[in-house]
Amino acid sequence: MKENTKLNWSFWLSLLAFVISIVALAVFICKVEPYSVVTIDTYIGVIAGFIGIAATLVIGFQIYSFISIKDKIKEMSTIQEELLNTKENLSQLEKELKGMIYYSEGLIRKEQGNNKEAFEKLHYAILHFADIDSKKEELLLYIKLLSEYVNEISKDDFEEPKEFMISIMGALSKDIHSKMEKRKYYWAIKDEYEKIYKKLMDKLYSSEKVDK
Template structure:
């Protein structure tokens, strides 16, 4: 039995008792002006009571429904977040594998930028460990030389590098716009400085020296706790 049905039964009982007292308290039983007024007053009281009772029941029912809706909404939001995290993790893995799948002697700037795109998606997950991504980025930087990135005589060195820099800056803007950028700032920025420095050296056809490679691969503070 619902709350409202139970309440209706109580009201009907009260209604019958009220009618009984309103009529039978008059002795002898005759319909006079006072009797009529008493009956009308009783009816008005019952109507007001029914109305107030109905409003209370509706309030309690709406309150319960709102509570249930809030609970369901929180569960839906939580599920949506988990789905988004899973999707971003999948994209991170995809771009990481894509960078690794490129031919080892292929343009390492492209491999670096592909790995950088993986970082975009990693920042959208709940991970706090970026060591593997940063290690890959540093490794790709050590492979950047002028020969592999030069595409032919129809385009100048400056044009090639300007194109790569523009693409890098576009990806960087997305990384720095992330709410989680503070987690990687102190590890990420030294890597990017090494990247731009290596591009400039590659433009001047300077090979990667063993000292430069050691400097690039040196461990950094990858992320904040």
């Protein structure tokens, strides 16, 4: 709609400029004599009038262009804001999907009796959920389940060489822990999560000591 309006303005301005040029040319080729209808003063007056009209049109068009550009900038700002919101929503959706995949895998490992991997999968799921607005209220439920999983982890859950596998799990858990501290809703689970993390580290450390 705005583009059509701009084209209409351009057309009429061009037409007016053409008409002014024809009139000016007609006046110019007329013979200016002392007793003719078109005197030198008339000629100067007409030219001055046309110059005034042209100047007014140019200024008006500049004002119109300024307003049009201002509206366009405002429109672009709105589009940019919408794109940022869309990007954020897509990011939240991606995290939620990844979290649900990890959570589902954790439930499967639990059904299979693999407590270690069930804990790891749920740990990753919570890492993703802790950044999602819609999961804020559910975080403590996942933390409660994580607490149950860590209680059931034992030395028998680790494959040979057990000492190496325990150290691997310890390193992975520390990495997740450091990332968890930077999550948006870490504050909502901090106390319970830190208890679980400490319990896990104590279990892994004691298992290493037994192996040695």
